[in-house]
Amino acid sequence: MRRLVWFLAGVVALLIVLSGAAFVYAKIWAEGFSAREQPSAVERWGAREARALAMPAGARERKNPVPNSPAILSEARAHWADHCALCHANDGSGDTEMGKHMYPPAPDMRKADTQNLSDGELFYIIQNGIRLTGMPAWGGSEHDAEDSWKLAHFIRHLPHLTVEERMEMEKLNPRGPAEWKEEEEEEKFLKEERTNEPQEHHHH
Template structure:
């Protein structure tokens, strides 16, 4: 028994030494142009999903099925999200193309997260992914419109997304001066664009 104990301790110490040598010798490739191993990808994704699901349960979600709120969110989405994630009809910009892991397609990702989870991600960010914690510089009330927009995103295409932007001038924390006159309270036919108010959010193996 004593011999077995000594063997186990020696093995553990050698393993720690080997890992330390590997790390401090600079052998681990930290470049963003090298893909993660399958194990590392699984570990990071699984850990993130479990953490976000747990944290999102404690978020008090307001009523997001509101046309004006969605219009407020689209300009903030353009300013805060599109460069890395892209949008319907838009590819990610140069910064987003260089991220590793890549920023997820939010039309896909939004189908697998609840509103509370999306808010928590936007507010607190995700470590070691390039996802910033927008709550550091934005109040909660300025983040919920983005969540409202995200909840509709899976139902939008390039044309309906552009139509929403057209009616969102001067709205949101990052008001967009490129839009046309604000018709937030007009009888605009936007029902297809905001039809998606809730999803049955099932977590799977997709990256979010």
């Protein structure tokens, strides 16, 4: 009798697993696996729950050991502009060529979903990245850990970022070869202007 119960439980468990797999296959078969689609609400919720479960005990409760100050924020802002803005945008909206077209896309970090994460959670994510997404792991050295705590302060500041701060960040964003070339040409042009200037003055 006991064996029969175990057997039936086994069959039921197998059926659940198989129907889950069948559901996923059917979905992929129907929709392909393009990164262009938007993750469904169920997927987003599932991914967040899975992430919360995978976070080691205590990570959430860790307090930020770096005191917040304008100097720390300014340093983290420059760091963000250089390393994170490519996907997350200077203002944290995720509205960039890369961030938008990832699956899952870079979220708008000014919104509650991100702002409700604790500093400890933000720190853990920055250090370890998020599996199966475009979010890389940035932690390696002691120095990285300090930077990550500073970035957690900056992420809290994102909803209050000023226009001046954003403009300052634009100067720090990494540039691709096309932009460097454009700048080089502009400079060459300005130089020519400058060397032409004295002659023009003579004419007048």
